Amino acid sequence: xxxxxxxxxxxxxxxxxxxxxxxxxxxxxxxxxxxxxxxxxxxxxxxxxxxxxxxxxxxxxxxxxxxxxxxxxxxxxxxxxxxxxxxxxxxxxxxxxxxxxxxxxxxxxxxxxxxxxxxxxxxxxxxxxxxxxxxxxxxxxxxxxxxxxxxxxxxxxxxxxxxxxxxxxxxxxxxxxxxxxxxxxxxxxxxxxxxxxxxxxxxxxxxxxxxxxxxxxxxxxxxxxxxxxxxxxxxxxxxxxxxxxxxxxxxxxxxxxxxxxxxxxxxxxxxxxxxxxxxxxxxxxxxx
Amino acid sequence: xxxxxxxxxxxxxxxxxxxxxxxxxxxxxxxxxxxxxxxxxxxxxxxxxxxxxxxxxxxxxxxxxxxxxxxxxxxxxxxxxxxxxxxxxxxxxxxxxxxxxxxxxxxxxxxxxxxxxxxxxxxxxxxxxxxxxxxxxxxxxxxxxxxxxxxxxxxxxxxxxxxxxxxxxxxxxxxxxxxxxxxxxxxxxxxxxxxxxxxxxxxxxxxxxxxxxxxxxxxxxxxxxxxxxxxxxxxxxxxxxxxxxxxxxxxxxxxxxxxxxxxxxxxxxxxxxxxxxxxxxxxxxxxxxxxxxxxxxxxxxxxxxxxxxxxxxxxxxxxxxxxxxxxxxxxxxxxxxxxxxxxxxxxxxxxxxxxx
Numbered sequence: 001x002x003x004x005x006x007x008x009x010x011x012x013x014x015x016x017x018x019x020x021x022x023x024x025x026x027x028x029x030x031x032x033x034x035x036x037x038x039x040x041x042x043x044x045x046x047x048x049x050x051x052x053x054x055x056x057x058x059x060x061x062x063x064x065x066x067x068x069x070x071x072x073x074x075x076x077x078x079x080x081x082x083x084x085x086x087x088x089x090x091x092x093x094x095x096x097x098x099x100x101x102x103x104x105x106x107x108x109x110x111x112x113x114x115x116x117x118x119x120x121x122x123x124x125x126x127x128x129x130x131x132x133x134x135x136x137x138x139x140x141x142x143x144x145x146x147x148x149x150x151x152x153x154x155x156x157x158x159x160x161x162x163x164x165x166x167x168x169x170x171x172x173x174x175x176x177x178x179x180x181x182x183x184x185x186x187x188x189x190x191x192x193x194x195x196x197x198x199x200x201x202x203x204x205x206x207x208x209x210x211x212x213x214x215x216x217x218x219x220x221x222x223x224x225x226x227x228x229x230x231x232x233x234x235x236x237x238x239x240x241x242x243x244x245x246x247x248x249x250x251x252x253x254x255x256x257x258x259x260x261x262x263x264x265x266x267x268x269x270x271x272x273x274x275x276x277x278x279x280x281x282x283x284x285x286x287x288x
Numbered sequence: 289x290x291x292x293x294x295x296x297x298x299x300x301x302x303x304x305x306x307x308x309x310x311x312x313x314x315x316x317x318x319x320x321x322x323x324x325x326x327x328x329x330x331x332x333x334x335x336x337x338x339x340x341x342x343x344x345x346x347x348x349x350x351x352x353x354x355x356x357x358x359x360x361x362x363x364x365x366x367x368x369x370x371x372x373x374x375x376x377x378x379x380x381x382x383x384x385x386x387x388x389x390x391x392x393x394x395x396x397x398x399x400x401x402x403x404x405x406x407x408x409x410x411x412x413x414x415x416x417x418x419x420x421x422x423x424x425x426x427x428x429x430x431x432x433x434x435x436x437x438x439x440x441x442x443x444x445x446x447x448x449x450x451x452x453x454x455x456x457x458x459x460x461x462x463x464x465x466x467x468x469x470x471x472x473x474x475x476x477x478x479x480x481x482x483x484x485x486x487x488x489x490x491x492x493x494x495x496x497x498x499x500x501x502x503x504x505x506x507x508x509x510x511x512x513x514x515x516x517x518x519x520x521x522x523x524x525x526x527x528x529x530x531x532x533x534x535x536x537x538x539x540x541x542x543x544x545x546x547x548x549x550x551x552x553x554x555x556x557x558x559x560x561x562x563x564x565x566x567x568x569x570x571x572x573x574x575x576x577x578x579x580x581x582x583x584x585x586x587x588x589x590x591x592x593x594x595x596x597x598x599x600x601x602x603x604x605x606x607x608x609x610x611x612x613x614x615x616x617x618x619x620x621x622x623x624x625x626x627x628x629x630x631x632x633x634x635x636x637x638x639x640x641x642x643x644x
């Protein structure tokens with residue numbers, strides 16, 4: 001049978017195309033444009049070629065910010081995913097506890113990011129914050145403003161507090177979709193609690209976990225607002241992640257060229273890592 | 289293998305049941321003999337599955353006790369009761385292979401690897417999935433999945449009983465027949481106590497030595513297929529078993545005669561104790577004789593179903609079904625007679641004994 005081709009349909013796509021052009025393609029191209037030029041103000045631009053890219057890729061500052069970002073993502077994934085699964089497994093499946101748990105879980109997700117930052121900034125202060133004061137009363141010399149380790153712990157605990165709910169809610173959605181018959185059959189088969197988790201619950205959560213890991217990775221790797229509000233990237237550069245460094249260069253130093261080159265490299269890293277995650281996890285899924 | 293006693297079991301799903309209507313199981317007091325093959329027959333929602341889950345320990349009854357070989361197991365968990373149960377819809381562990389699915393119940397109980405292998409291979413042969421052993425269980429068809437579920441129920445040889453909850457619903461007719469014969473064969477070989485829940489009367493009658501008929505949360509009759517057919521204890525059993533079901537007509541009883549409109553029907557005996565209430569006469573279509581003598585009827589419809597014909601006649605405004613052999617014709621001036629040995633009398637739907 002011959003297919004009828006009707007190219008008029010392309011006009012239908014046009015509005016979306018325009019929208020995407022204005023919202024994504026054109027700004028992105030501007031960044032690309034900046035990344036290959038140098039500017040001295042007054043809108044005077046000079047061709048710089050790949051100079052900025054070479055500089056960025058050789059820069060120690062970039063490397064350490066990147067490493068800090070990867071380390072941060074790795075740590076929060078290692079905490080949030082198992083913790084999220086654990087909480088989801090222990091949430092009630094039916095009864096009056098369900099709405100209460102769901103609302104409690106959703107609350108941190110509803111708070112604007114800079115408010116989360118402010119909450120923790122105040123919470124951790126040694127002079128007035130509940131956490132900071134309590135810790136120093138207990139004799140622990142806690143000070144996130146001066147101690148890099150304390151700053152890291154604060155930022156990580158904050159992120160865990162803020163985002164574990166997302167993993168919980170996704171896992172919970174996977175769990176409630178399991179029919180009762182599976183649990184009944186597992187009882188009949190004499191399955192242990194671990195076997196139920198391993199062979200019934202985990203396979204059902206597989207897909208949502210993939211989404212959770214992807215989302216949490218991308219978000220944590222791009223994290224800006226909360227650590228910026230709490231630590232401002234400090235003490236020193238110890239919590240300066242790529243995004244914070246990028247803003248420092250672009251807005252603080254007004255180095256548009258290097259900042260643009262850095263954004264592109266940053267974007268490509270996220271894209272590549274997300275793709276790797278996705279491919280590895282979906283392949284694993286198919287294989288089994 | 290065990291003798292399973294249900295001692296005055298009642299169950300309600302909601303809290304604080306008040307009236308009988310709150311109970312999914314009104315009162316069940318019954319013993320499943322060791323090695324018996326029982327079918328639990330009844331319409332959807334009559335409490336069959338509830339009863340099964342109570343036996344396996346998935347549900348704890350609101351009242352009553354359960355005893356296995358005289359030992360009270362009411363408080364024991366499913367695992368401690370050592371029961372196999374197959375559910376209506378297939379449950380498979382889809383990250384495992386077919387082989388591992390069948391091995392799962394054995395491995396969970398710490399059975400030695402060699403025994404696991406022997407039992408699993410045996411069961412795989414029985415459910416005809418031997419060539420699929422190393423395939424992942426995901427992506428199989430519904431009836432293959434159900435065969436795995438069935439296999440998992442059959443793989444353990446030391447179970448107290450095997451419970452089947454309409455296991456063949458999703459399986460195609462030919463395979464249904466094959467699997468049912470295998471279950472019977474298995475029962476003959478190993479003598480498991482088997483309880484088979486179904487709402488399909490053919491399935492129940494071919495599978496079981498004893499059929500337990502449930503209706504609205506109670507057991508209305510327990511008997512051999514023959515007893516259920518000849519002497520239904522409750523009009524529901526009469527309707528539910530047989531195709532078409534029993535004819536039930538309202539009557540007035542006078543001694544050994546029943547009056548139905550202008551007709552008088554001879555009964556096989558007189559009531560031993562005069563039952564009160566709404567009296568009915570039940571007769572199976574197999575015992576309705578169509579001929580030139582008896583009560584005059586008009587014929588509404590004749591259904592030829594191959595081996596015989598079902599005649600839908602009208603007597604005194606009431607529809608009566610009769611079965612006519614394939615080669616006989618309906619006479620021009622049709623009359624019917626009720627064969628006395630096929631007559632049962634019911635008071636408020638329950639059968640009344642008639643003395644000689």
